[in-house]
Amino acid sequence: xxxxxxxxxxxxxxxxxxxxxxxxxxxxxxxxxxxxxxxxxxxxxxxxxxxxxxxxxxxxxxxxxxxxxxxxxxxxxxxxxxxxxxxxxxxxxxxxxxxxxxxxxxxxxxxxxxxxxxxxxxxxxxxxxxxxxxxxxxxxxxxxxxxxxxxxxxxxxxxxxxxxxxxxxxxxxxxxxxxxxxxxxxxxxxxxxxxxxxxxxxxxxxxxxxxxxxxxxxxxxxxxxxxxxxxxxxxxxxxxxxxxxxxxxxxxxxxxxxxxxxxxxxxxxxxxxxxxxxxxxxxxxxxxxxxxxxxxxxxxxxxxxxxxxxxxxxxxxxxxxxxxxxxxxxxxxxxxxxxxxxxxxxxxxxxxxxxxxxxxxxxxxxxxxxxxxxxxxxxxxxxxxxxxxxxxxxxxxxxxxxx
Amino acid sequence: xxxxxxxxxxxxxxxxxxxxxxxxxxxxxxxxxxxxxxxxxxxxxxxxxxxxxxxxxxxxxxxxxxxxxxxxxxxxxxxxxxxxxxxxxxxxxxxxxxxxxxxxxxxxxxxxxxxxxxxxxxxxxxxxxxxxxxxxxxxxxxxxxxxxxxxxxxxxxxxxxxxxxxxxxxxxxxxxxxxxxxxxxxxxxxxxxxxxxxxxxxxxxxxxxxxxxxxxxxxxxxxxxxxxxxxxxxxxxxxxxxxxxxxxxxxxxxxxxxxxxxxxxxxxxxxxxxxxxxxxxxxxxxxxxxxxxxxxxxxxxxxxxxxxxxxxxxxxxxxxxxxxxxxxxxxxxxxxxxxxxxxxxxxxxxxxxxxxxxxxxxxxxxxx
Numbered sequence: 001x002x003x004x005x006x007x008x009x010x011x012x013x014x015x016x017x018x019x020x021x022x023x024x025x026x027x028x029x030x031x032x033x034x035x036x037x038x039x040x041x042x043x044x045x046x047x048x049x050x051x052x053x054x055x056x057x058x059x060x061x062x063x064x065x066x067x068x069x070x071x072x073x074x075x076x077x078x079x080x081x082x083x084x085x086x087x088x089x090x091x092x093x094x095x096x097x098x099x100x101x102x103x104x105x106x107x108x109x110x111x112x113x114x115x116x117x118x119x120x121x122x123x124x125x126x127x128x129x130x131x132x133x134x135x136x137x138x139x140x141x142x143x144x145x146x147x148x149x150x151x152x153x154x155x156x157x158x159x160x161x162x163x164x165x166x167x168x169x170x171x172x173x174x175x176x177x178x179x180x181x182x183x184x185x186x187x188x189x190x191x192x193x194x195x196x197x198x199x200x201x202x203x204x205x206x207x208x209x210x211x212x213x214x215x216x217x218x219x220x221x222x223x224x225x226x227x228x229x230x231x232x233x234x235x236x237x238x239x240x241x242x243x244x245x246x247x248x249x250x251x252x253x254x255x256x257x258x259x260x261x262x263x264x265x266x267x268x269x270x271x272x273x274x275x276x277x278x279x280x281x282x283x284x285x286x287x288x289x290x291x292x293x294x295x296x297x298x299x300x301x302x303x304x305x306x307x308x309x310x311x312x313x314x315x316x317x318x319x320x321x322x323x324x325x326x327x328x329x330x331x332x333x334x335x336x337x338x339x340x341x342x343x344x345x346x347x348x349x350x351x352x353x354x355x356x357x358x359x360x361x362x363x364x365x366x367x368x369x370x371x372x373x374x375x376x377x378x379x380x381x382x383x384x385x386x387x388x389x390x391x392x393x394x395x396x397x398x399x400x401x402x403x
Numbered sequence: 404x405x406x407x408x409x410x411x412x413x414x415x416x417x418x419x420x421x422x423x424x425x426x427x428x429x430x431x432x433x434x435x436x437x438x439x440x441x442x443x444x445x446x447x448x449x450x451x452x453x454x455x456x457x458x459x460x461x462x463x464x465x466x467x468x469x470x471x472x473x474x475x476x477x478x479x480x481x482x483x484x485x486x487x488x489x490x491x492x493x494x495x496x497x498x499x500x501x502x503x504x505x506x507x508x509x510x511x512x513x514x515x516x517x518x519x520x521x522x523x524x525x526x527x528x529x530x531x532x533x534x535x536x537x538x539x540x541x542x543x544x545x546x547x548x549x550x551x552x553x554x555x556x557x558x559x560x561x562x563x564x565x566x567x568x569x570x571x572x573x574x575x576x577x578x579x580x581x582x583x584x585x586x587x588x589x590x591x592x593x594x595x596x597x598x599x600x601x602x603x604x605x606x607x608x609x610x611x612x613x614x615x616x617x618x619x620x621x622x623x624x625x626x627x628x629x630x631x632x633x634x635x636x637x638x639x640x641x642x643x644x645x646x647x648x649x650x651x652x653x654x655x656x657x658x659x660x661x662x663x664x665x666x667x668x669x670x671x672x673x674x675x676x677x678x679x680x681x682x683x684x685x686x687x688x689x690x691x692x693x694x695x696x697x698x699x700x701x702x703x704x705x706x707x708x709x710x711x712x713x714x715x716x717x718x719x720x721x722x723x724x725x726x727x728x729x730x731x732x733x734x735x736x737x738x739x740x741x742x743x744x745x746x747x748x749x750x751x752x753x754x755x756x757x758x759x760x761x762x763x764x765x766x767x768x769x770x771x
Contacts, residue, residue, distance in 0.1 A: 044527075045526065046527045105539075107514075110518070112518040112519060114515070115516075115518045115519050115522075118596035118598075118600070119599040119603060121596075121599075122603040122604075123603055128604055131600050135507055135562065137562045137565070138562070140561070141562055151668065152667050152668070154572075155559065155561065156557065156559060157509070157540050157558045157559075157560065158557060165557065169572060169575075172572075172581075173575065175579065176578075192521070193517065195526070196526040196529045197529065198534075199529075200530065200531035252555035254502070254544075254547040254552060254555070255553070256497070256548050256552055259536075259544060259545070268553060389535050389538060390543065391544055391547060
């Protein structure tokens with residue numbers, strides 16, 4: 001094997017977010033400093049909070065048939081955008097793999113009736129079709145079936161680290177030769193089920209969230225999807241593909257600490273960062289930016305700050321960190337993929353996005369909390385960190401295609 | 404997969420199933436579906452059900468009061484697999500131990516409970532302790548938490564091949580040095596809504612509706628399957644990387660060595676599987692089926708096409724068929740358990756699954 005067979009590259013990025021469709025749209029929106037977080041009242045009776053929604057008109061324009069759940073629709077829209085962004089026709093993707101992360105599956109299509117009287121629920125018009133979208137695996141099938149892709153399909157679900165883990169596992173699969181190209185990412189919609197769940201945990205900030213602020217008050221939920229076109233450098237070179245970024249390192253760990261809370265010292269995430277840098281064969285000094293998990297919850301953000309202190313100890317200057325969840329909330333199973341896309345965007349543009357509404361950052365001398373203006377600098381390497389319920393952590397390191 | 408990758412060995416097996424909680428292979432015996440008594444709103448129905456048991460009676464100290472059955476079974480099955488492998492976790496670097504869990508429907512019991520609490524109390528009155536347990540990844544999280552495993556923790560799903568997928572992903576983690584040992588689990592719990600879905604979709608075997616012994620009902624399986632539930636676990640270890648217990652290398656039993664695996668949603672299975680086999684012919688094929696008995700199913704036809712008439716072909720077991728996508732580990736365990744002592748099988752074995760219009764999965768193993 002040559003290095004080009006072991007090097008994983010990104011040759012397409014597709015995004016659907018509250019800003020609209022496409023990485024350019026996302027970049028323009030975020031660079032303008034506009035937040036998509038807005039007061040929401042109609043997600044379910046009695047709910048009042050702040051969320052970021054994908055505009056209905058964006059999905060409606062896609063002319064989806066009724067068999068697709070909202071999770072499926074977001075995933076298909078992002079996958080299509082990724083394929084267009086890669087500059088290839090659909091035939092190129094025929095033997096590709098599809099790894100789609102999600103946590104919600106078809107819960108958007110289901111209501112309490114399914115538990116009260118399931119037989120009646122399934123017998124009502126469209127019941128079987130709606131029920132069939134429930135399994136998390138359906139999202140990968142929806143993408144594969146919609147585009148006639150016949151390679152390996154898999155759904156990944158590890159709570160809020162799902163999207164990043166789909167990318168990491170896809171990279172493993174490419175090294176194994178499981179498929180020539182893999183569409184990997186995540187998709188999750190807003191729905192009463194998850195809003196109610198996070199609300200019951202008292203984890204939601206009723207106002208726009210302020211990750212890493214000492215006065216942070218919780219998370220806002222958003223929705224969206226991002227899909228990366230991943231392949232080996234050898235494959236990309238053979239078909240003269242445009243390399244957008246290189247996935248230099250990836251790692252996955254677990255805190256084994258608590259069902260919902262991260263390890264307070266962030267040790268699992270710190271280990272994950274070390275492992276990803278080891279794979280990428282880079283030191284902490286070489287990482288120019290970290291797109292943090294940064295949910296805005298009291299427990300997550302302090303654990304994460306501790307993780308960065310540990311992982312980047314000995315660095316000659318504080319590590320620049322921001323949370324882009326302050327722009328359009330936490331998209332759960334899609335978050336890691338969306339933030340991978342944002343990290344790639346940063347590597348390509350050299351624009352480091354600040355955390356919005358960060359006025360009084362957590363005291364953490366090893367961290368340069370990005371706030372205020374967009375910072376511009378050459379960025380050869382950047383990192384995206386994700387964590388989730390159940391203790392899972394995933395870290396991805398991206399480098400510019402030029403390196 | 405590239406053939407020259409380090410070997411990965413299955414060293415432990417554990418399961419929770421209608422056969423009960425068991426460490427190691429499952430002693431072959433006939434299994435009959437049992438009557439479902441918990442769902443009073445439907446007429447008598449049958450399924451392969453896990454009989455209630457106290458997890459702490461199997462794994463001392465195990466607390467499962469707040470968990471759904473799937474998470475509890477995952478904890479028990481993983482403990483039994485670790486025990487069967489002869490592993491003392493306290494002696495291992497647990498940051499090098501991964502968990503890979505395959506499921507079709509995840510924690511559907513508590514998902515339904517969450518919906519019911521919303522119906523009863525409104526969305527603003529749901530139970531905070533239930534919500535995190537509704538995640539499909541909750542069982543895998545509990546396995547890591549209970550055993551203190553800090554390596555990768557992955558939950559995968561696939562409509563037909565989730566179990567095979569988990570084996571392949573775990574082997575990949577081990578071969579890429581991202582873990583030295585992996586606990587691989589696959590399973591699902593059966594609920595009334597799931598059963599109703601199968602029923603309304605007309606997917607069930609007539610054997611679900613009467614109490615004839617299954618042996619007589621086998622001929623009806625082509626027309627449907629009998630839903631089932633349970634969790635199977637295997638321990639997979641990588642030795643060439645110096646594994647987490649390399650000092651025990653010579654003493655460790657191997658059920659089978661993982662050689663390679665592929666799955667796809669389409670294409671030409673025979674062609675791809677021949678590439679995986681690299682010119683060799685498996686002496687044993689364990690069919691992971693698609694709802695039809697092996698004797699007449701496309702899986703059997705494919706197995707015969709690849710292996711020829713002389714190879715041992717083990718038909719899919721009705722119980723494992725009922726687990727749909729997460730049944731592969733049970734197919735593997737039951738297949739290994741049912742190897743005829745009169746005809747020892749060694750060499751290459753294939754775990755083979757097909758699904759109409761939905762592709763195939765093939766896992767190539769080497770038997771000791």
